[in-house]
Amino acid sequence: MINLLKRKTGSASREDLAGYARLYGFYPVHPADFVDPAHPVFFSMRMQCQELYHAISLGFMGNRAMSKTYWETRLPVIQSMYLSPLYGKELDELERPELLSYLPPFAEKNVLDLGSGIGRYTGEFAKSAKRVVSVDFAAQMVAENRRLNAALTNIEYIISDAMNLDFPQNSFDLIFTNFLFMYLEDNEVALLIDRISTWLKPNGFLFFRDSCAAVREENSNPSYFAIYRNLIEYPSFFKENWILQKEGNILAHEIVCADPFKCYWLYQNK
Ligand SMILES: C[S@@+](CC[C@H](N)C(=O)[O-])C[C@H]1O[C@@H](n2cnc3c(N)ncnc32)[C@H](O)[C@@H]1O
Numbered sequence: 001m002i003n004l005l006k007r008k009t010g011s012a013s014r015e016d017l018a019g020y021a022r023l024y025g026f027y028p029v030h031p032a033d034f035v036d037p038a039h040p041v042f043f044s045m046r047m048q049c050q051e052l053y054h055a056i057s058l059g060f061m062g063n064r065a066m067s068k069t070y071w072e073t074r075l076p077v078i079q080s081m082y083l084s085p086l087y088g089k090e091l092d093e094l095e096r097p098e099l100l101s102y103l104p105p106f107a108e109k110n111v112l113d114l115g116s117g118i119g120r121y122t123g124e125f126a127k128s129a130k131r132v133v134s135v136d137f138a139a140q141m142v143a144e145n146r147r148l149n150a151a152l153t154n155i156e157y158i159i160s161d162a163m164n165l166d167f168p169q170n171s172f173d174l175i176f177t178n179f180l181f182m183y184l185e186d187n188e189v190a191l192l193i194d195r196i197s198t199w200l201k202p203n204g205f206l207f208f209r210d211s212c213a214a215v216r217e218e219n220s221n222p223s224y225f226a227i228y229r230n231l232i233e234y235p236s237f238f239k240e241n242w243i244l245q246k247e248g249n250i251l252a253h254e255i256v257c258a259d260p261f262k263c264y265w266l267y268q269n270k
Helices: 002-009 014-023 045-072 078-082 089-101 120-126 139-148 186-199 251-257
Strands: 110-114 131-136 155-159 172-178 200-211 242-249 262-269
Touching (some): 089 251, 110 120, 120 131, 120 172, 172 186, 242 251, 251 262
Parallel strands (some): 110 131, 131 155, 172 200
Antiparallel strands (some): 200 262, 242 262
């Protein structure tokens, strides 16, 4: 555990870690708790350790590190793509064809799948696209994507934060993100959309889908960062070089989960 914490917090000393724990209101912690494996704290600490790390992330590393840790600790299964034990295969079966029906043709095209998770859509694209680049910052998600789509040889996998990417101009015909912008701050969404505009070929498309809300709100779980933007916020990120082609909410999600705020937009780059 001390190794885990040390790895995650760089060079923090035992004293620092114990101090952080106390600071964030965890039970009385002594530096010795972090060295003695027989100490009772060790036995009950697995969960608290995660929480402690998230608290440290929050205080010392910001939302992104917390978000990355959150995703790196999800199982690479379909339920994690919806963050719900209730919804998985059935919702996916209904929703996947619906989402694909909103996309422009991608056969023989170059496609970027950003925040691709276990690669539900990466595989769909790769069946007919020329080349697919699939990006996620959680290594276990990328590993599962690779495993599920092993038969398809036109996929390039990248483990990276979406904000750390750099592609040559005019690389893609279609850029697809299904639940990604909601994990980015407003300034990051604006910056990424500008970058996407350069990565896309002229007349290329950006499709994105996210969880929205009638009134903007941030998720209140201290270990999970997400912004549920209201419906007029996303269009305001797009400058005059973009043309809105389609928008709406995902009907499958409305039917299965009674949630009309899973929304999508299709923009074309001039
Ligand atoms: C809800 S899942 C959806 C995955 C996939 N798009 C799908 O629909 O099956 C969100 C994914 O985005 C990834 N993610 C979140 N923030 C990211 C970031 N800043 N850069 C890269 N990937 C990110 C997570 O690791 C996770 O796999």
